[in-house]
Amino acid sequence: MRRVLIIGAGRSASSLVKYLLDKSDEENLEVIIVDISLENAQKLARNHINATAIEFDIFDIDSRQEVIRNSDIVISMLPARFHIEVAKDCIAFNKNLVTASYISKELMEMDEDVTSKGLIFMNEVGLDPGIDHMSAIQVIDRIKMQGGKIILFESFTGGLLAPESDNNLWNYKFTWNPRNVVTAGQGGVAKFIQEGKYKYIPYHKIFRRTEFLEIEGYGKFEAMANRDSLKYREVYGLDDVLTMYRGTIRRVGFTRAWNVFVQLGMTDDTFVMEGSEDMSYRDFTNSFLSYSPHDSVELKLRYYLNIDQDDVLWDKLLEIDIFNANKKVDLKDATPAQILQKILMESWALDKDDKDMIVMYHKFGYELNGVKKQIESNMVVMGEDDTYTAMAKTVGLPVAIATLKILNGEIKTPGVQIPIRSEVYKPILQELQNYGINFVEKEVPYLGYNPINQ
Amino acid sequence: MRRVLIIGAGRSASSLVKYLLDKSDEENLEVIIVDISLENAQKLARNHINATAIEFDIFDIDSRQEVIRNSDIVISMLPARFHIEVAKDCIAFNKNLVTASYISKELMEMDEDVTSKGLIFMNEVGLDPGIDHMSAIQVIDRIKMQGGKIILFESFTGGLLAPESDNNLWNYKFTWNPRNVVTAGQGGVAKFIQEGKYKYIPYHKIFRRTEFLEIEGYGKFEAMANRDSLKYREVYGLDDVLTMYRGTIRRVGFTRAWNVFVQLGMTDDTFVMEGSEDMSYRDFTNSFLSYSPHDSVELKLRYYLNIDQDDVLWDKLLEIDIFNANKKVDLKDATPAQILQKILMESWALDKDDKDMIVMYHKFGYELNGVKKQIESNMVVMGEDDTYTAMAKTVGLPVAIATLKILNGEIKTPGVQIPIRSEVYKPILQELQNYGINFVEKEVPYLGYNPINQ
Numbered sequence: 001m002r003r004v005l006i007i008g009a010g011r012s013a014s015s016l017v018k019y020l021l022d023k024s025d026e027e028n029l030e031v032i033i034v035d036i037s038l039e040n041a042q043k044l045a046r047n048h049i050n051a052t053a054i055e056f057d058i059f060d061i062d063s064r065q066e067v068i069r070n071s072d073i074v075i076s077m078l079p080a081r082f083h084i085e086v087a088k089d090c091i092a093f094n095k096n097l098v099t100a101s102y103i104s105k106e107l108m109e110m111d112e113d114v115t116s117k118g119l120i121f122m123n124e125v126g127l128d129p130g131i132d133h134m135s136a137i138q139v140i141d142r143i144k145m146q147g148g149k150i151i152l153f154e155s156f157t158g159g160l161l162a163p164e165s166d167n168n169l170w171n172y173k174f175t176w177n178p179r180n181v182v183t184a185g186q187g188g189v190a191k192f193i194q195e196g197k198y199k200y201i202p203y204h205k206i207f208r209r210t211e212f213l214e215i216e217g218y219g220k221f222e223a224m225a226n227r228d229s230l231k232y233r234e235v236y237g238l239d240d241v242l243t244m245y246r247g248t249i250r251r252v253g254f255t256r257a258w259n260v261f262v263q264l265g266m267t268d269d270t271f272v273m274e275g276s277e278d279m280s281y282r283d284f285t286n287s288f289l290s291y292s293p294h295d296s297v298e299l300k301l302r303y304y305l306n307i308d309q310d311d312v313l314w315d316k317l318l319e320i321d322i323f324n325a326n327k328k329v330d331l332k333d334a335t336p337a338q339i340l341q342k343i344l345m346e347s348w349a350l351d352k353d354d355k356d357m358i359v360m361y362h363k364f365g366y367e368l369n370g371v372k373k374q375i376e377s378n379m380v381v382m383g384e385d386d387t388y389t390a391m392a393k394t395v396g397l398p399v400a401i402a403t404l405k406i407l408n409g410e411i412k413t414p415g416v417q418i419p420i421r422s423e424v425y426k427p428i429l430q431e432l433q434n435y436g437i438n439f440v441e442k443e444v445p446y447l448g449y450n451p452i453n454q
Numbered sequence: 455m456r457r458v459l460i461i462g463a464g465r466s467a468s469s470l471v472k473y474l475l476d477k478s479d480e481e482n483l484e485v486i487i488v489d490i491s492l493e494n495a496q497k498l499a500r501n502h503i504n505a506t507a508i509e510f511d512i513f514d515i516d517s518r519q520e521v522i523r524n525s526d527i528v529i530s531m532l533p534a535r536f537h538i539e540v541a542k543d544c545i546a547f548n549k550n551l552v553t554a555s556y557i558s559k560e561l562m563e564m565d566e567d568v569t570s571k572g573l574i575f576m577n578e579v580g581l582d583p584g585i586d587h588m589s590a591i592q593v594i595d596r597i598k599m600q601g602g603k604i605i606l607f608e609s610f611t612g613g614l615l616a617p618e619s620d621n622n623l624w625n626y627k628f629t630w631n632p633r634n635v636v637t638a639g640q641g642g643v644a645k646f647i648q649e650g651k652y653k654y655i656p657y658h659k660i661f662r663r664t665e666f667l668e669i670e671g672y673g674k675f676e677a678m679a680n681r682d683s684l685k686y687r688e689v690y691g692l693d694d695v696l697t698m699y700r701g702t703i704r705r706v707g708f709t710r711a712w713n714v715f716v717q718l719g720m721t722d723d724t725f726v727m728e729g730s731e732d733m734s735y736r737d738f739t740n741s742f743l744s745y746s747p748h749d750s751v752e753l754k755l756r757y758y759l760n761i762d763q764d765d766v767l768w769d770k771l772l773e774i775d776i777f778n779a780n781k782k783v784d785l786k787d788a789t790p791a792q793i794l795q796k797i798l799m800e801s802w803a804l805d806k807d808d809k810d811m812i813v814m815y816h817k818f819g820y821e822l823n824g825v826k827k828q829i830e831s832n833m834v835v836m837g838e839d840d841t842y843t844a845m846a847k848t849v850g851l852p853v854a855i856a857t858l859k860i861l862n863g864e865i866k867t868p869g870v871q872i873p874i875r876s877e878v879y880k881p882i883l884q885e886l887q888n889y890g891i892n893f894v895e896k897e898v899p900y901l902g903y904n905p906i907n908q
Binding site: 197200268 | 642648649651652653658717719722724727728741746747790903
């Protein structure tokens with residue numbers, strides 16, 4: 001039996017564990033699931049004969065080193081900041097490591113050690129980052145192989161609701177870490193390049209400078225710019241690309257409404273509000289509006305942000321109950337972002353049988369033999385239920401497939417890496433198709449950024 | 455002769471030096487002016503028989519300690535971050551110290567040493583901070599003495615143009631450090647309290663949430679909120695005050711136009727722009743707007759921020775030339791804020807005979823014997839010329855007066871402090887009147903925040 005150690009049994013580990021257990025007999029796998037909550041680990045183990053659930057504190061060095069020493073490969077599904085300790089142990093005990101997180105600087109600095117020991121530390125092999133890299137690089141490599149030159153690359157991903165569960169005015173519920181949704185876009189200017197021109201959007205304008213996209217069979221979506229669209233320019237070998245833009249997908253109308261929170265200052269996570277514990281939702285809203293001895297909070301907000309009373313935007317604000325004077329915030333020393341998150345979690349929690357949906361969309365513009373061409377490709381994945389969500393599938397399955405292929409020696413190149421080598425992305429994308437995770441691709445005329453073409 | 459050491463001979467030291475030299479015979483003063491630029495120091499010394507100008511590097515420990523050891527009192531007019539080294543030497547050599555800067559945490563921590571040695575480290579004794587503290591506390595102490603209870607305190611200060619030099623559309627030129635003007639309001643939410651309600655304004659809204667104020671004989675002004683209005687609540691003994699608001703004064707219309715820079719992202723000082731050196735002013739503006747192959751930068755900006763072509767706001771933007779395709783930024787690796795500063799310095803530099811103006815305005819609301827009352831008080835100071843500016847007078851004279859009074863033993867209480875003791879503020883405010891720096895005070899009905907009263 002070969003021991004696969006999975007550290008962290010959160011929601012996104014369900015499909016990952018299921019894949020490995022389903023293959024455990026034919027592949028001779030023993031799956032060890034460790035988590036700070038034994039219950040979480042047991043839930044994923046499902047009493048499977050090849051699964052073991054263990055309660056585990058990542059900061060207990062002895063037990064961490066013991067489980068890592070006794071494993072054949074390690075998957076860390078912990079929050080990214082905890083990977084580093086696991087990675088050090090993996091080097092010490094000569095174990096390969098797989099994560100779905102962005103490579104940190106500290107992890108990158110281990111590359112020499114990892115490579116010299118012939119180990120593989122595969123990162124960013126989930127959804128975003130993960131499937132986005134693999135599906136993009138596959139097309140980019142193919143175009144380059146044909147002799148084409150990439151001039152435009154745009155890539156968008158969104159964790160959304162399946163149409164059948166889309167039953168609130170925002171067309172949105174939390175299918176992923178709510179905190180990341182509330183603070184999305186903060187911490188710096190959004191930077192990208194379009195037709196050779198660098199563009200910068202400050203945080204308070206990100207939700208008003210969106211792009212539309214249409215996906216056949218699923219309708220219209222909008223996307224706001226990610227913070228650093230240029231990050232992978234070098235990694236993807238696109239140094240001379242004229243347009244490079246990465247964004248986050250929402251249903252049309254979401255960002256316009258979210259912008260209300262941004263304009264008011266409700267997404268700020270940098271300061272604690274006075275008396276937050278005893279505040280009502282109405283007090284919370286009012287603290288971002290001018291003082292008035294008689295005007296209502298509602299009218300002040302409508303005037304301040306120029307919202308018509310018959311604008312659906314207004315109904316969206318009513319739906320989440322931010323004018324309620326009876327509901328208490330009940331969070332001590334909370335930031336606006338923490339309070340907003342609490343308020344939204346009441347309205348945007350998934351119901352028991354709600355299903356989620358993942359949408360990914362790429363555009364590739366290129367020049368081949370003097371002719372400009374464009375390829376559009378998209379992936380839509382639906383969740384099965386509240387355990388095997390689209391998010392869990394798209395994050396967990398590529399991690400699981402990568403793990404098994406490393407274990408079986410099909411992925412060979414050592415080093416701290418992301419899945420942009422054909423040795424890695426080809427078999428993973430191939431196998432993902434068996435799980436309904438595949439891209440629909442079409443060739444379209446080159447549109448670029450000239451609206452006359454559109 | 456008693457030696458007064460002045461470290462830092464910048465523009466704000468002119469009136470300070472003049473005051474001390476004018477009194478040097480009767481008061482037996484020798485004024486030592488040291489600066490990194492000998493020319494600056496000599497300019498202020500004006501070959502006066504009691505003045506000595508010395509070239510001086512604050513980081514040259516030996517010469518710094520020598521001048522401090524040989525002085526009877528030290529004035530530091532350096533940027534605030536350099537005070538700490540001077541302060542350490544002052545403790546070592548038992549010298550009193552005077553500055554016009556905010557007390558840093560490090561300086562505050564010296565209080566025990568300073569007090570036990572019987573030394574006086576007087577800080578925040580310039581204009582703002584300085585005259586604002588003294589003039590406010592004088593009225594607050596008087597009201598408390600009468601048995602009144604302060605319920606409202608608002609305080610506003612602005613460095614502006616004298617009406618006779620007010621000849622651009624912005625009604626503004628740089629009379630003070632341009633960098634501070636460009637980055638004003640950044641680094642955190644603006645926080646204050648009005649009628650018992652805490653209010654928070656995010657940076658991108660500060661310039662749209664202004665207050666108006668009227669000063670007899672000088673017309674209407676506007677003020678935007680400072681970052682931390684509550685900072686002096688405890689220091690002023692106003693823990694139960696219902697309204698506390700501090701702001702920065704501009705001529706009406708300034709903030710509405712400045713808001714364009716904020717909305718675009720031009721005041722951001724946190725990132726370097728790609729290719730800033732070779733950018734034109736027009737490129738700079740365009741980098742904050744959507745890409746378009748045919749729409750003009752002008753139309754894109756007007757559409758984006760909804761500016762009518764006959765709005766004076768538009769003329770203000772034309773006046774500063776931000777659409778000029780021929781003027782080069784010519785700054786390597788510059789932030790948007792640095793580029794904006796350069797552009798504005800071309801339009802907003804003071805002409806040789808321009809005069810500046812300082813405006814300060816306080817409101818005090820209080821309850822006395824069950825009756826609510828209000829006092830408004832204001833100070834307007836005009837510059838004489840480009841050396842003895844209103845800024846130099848209002849910053850330098852209180853520093854100079856405090857220095858002489860400490861030297862003469864009239865200010866006695868030791869410790870690291872700000873000028874809120876009557877022993878300090880009374881004689882200083884009294885003497886400032888001889889220099890045309892005085893407050894006009896009037897009792898008005900209590901207005902508070904109820905517009906029905908206004």
